[in-house]
Amino acid sequence: MTAALDLFAGHGVSATSLQMIADALGVTKAAVYHQFNTKDEIVLAVAEAEMMRIEAALEVAEAEEDRLHARETLLAWVVDLAIERRRLVSVLQFDPVIIRLLGEQEQFLQVIIRLYSFLMDDGTGEQARVQAAMLSAAIGGTVANPLVDDIAPDILRAALMQLSRLILGLS
Amino acid sequence: MTAALDLFAGHGVSATSLQMIADALGVTKAAVYHQFNTKDEIVLAVAEAEMMRIEAALEVAEAEEDRLHARETLLAWVVDLAIERRRLVSVLQFDPVIIRLLGEQEQFLQVIIRLYSFLMDDGTGEQARVQAAMLSAAIGGTVANPLVDDIAPDILRAALMQLSRLILGLS
DNA sequence: GTCTATATGAAGATAGAC
């Protein structure tokens, strides 16, 4: 799954063949098919593993008493996660195959809804949806940009936290 | 090219075959190959046409005398362009094939550099690069999000202009 | 310009031996 994700990140899901994944692992296609029945299953497994990281952050935030403080905590987790996995963010957020899969799987939709609900303080109006779109775009899109490849994580974190607070009206 | 771009936007470049493009046009693959020698040529032509829209905005801004006012003008053009072509933005900004092509073609790199230089007031330091990444992520990523599909253009425009000014420190 | 027909290769996927 690590090999697959790295290849997905570099070429996109559609342009990554099972042969490429097998080659990266030094095995044959048949060996890969022993673990996963279809290519979609690989994509699904990879997406699921990443989604679990978001879910972990949600559990922590939802356990906090002070709601305002919890939003800050969740934000910090999400920003850190994005920075830590900057190479992988763009494929997970923007690849058409991933997007299609996320939309088809109820489990994923639930996590995404939980995430946005929490960050947006349960708002579902136009303003909340625009804020949500801006927030995920700003965080995900920024770390994925080659322009910031050599920027230190803490600089990036500070800039993104400040921007996120501005978007959410937290400061 | 319109048919190709629409398909690229929906499936990504790699997952779009010449057969799909031909079918959308109601002709055969051979007819498409009469106009373009390779698939890459189609992608290149499509990217070039979009890049020319950015260049047009640049010409207008660069012709203005007041630099500060020119930045505002350019920003407004770019935001409007993104909103107008929201369905297409994500493929143009995030598809691995497009990114590779843009990086290989000197003509495209020049336009991108001109765009960022102007918006960042010629800064090339860490702060300027982070700002540039945040700006393009925020604008491009926001309009591409399905969450804002039904938001009216002027609401989106107002939100994005305000956010852009915050990122650039213009307000 | 568009067609039919075709070449060539690589994709996803399976069968069955070890």
Place this chain on the structure above:
DNA sequence: GTCTATCTTCATATAGAC
């Protein structure tokens, strides 16, 4: 679990008639 070998389908791309 991994291999070789194979199947089927579809990809890019070309040849040549109309």
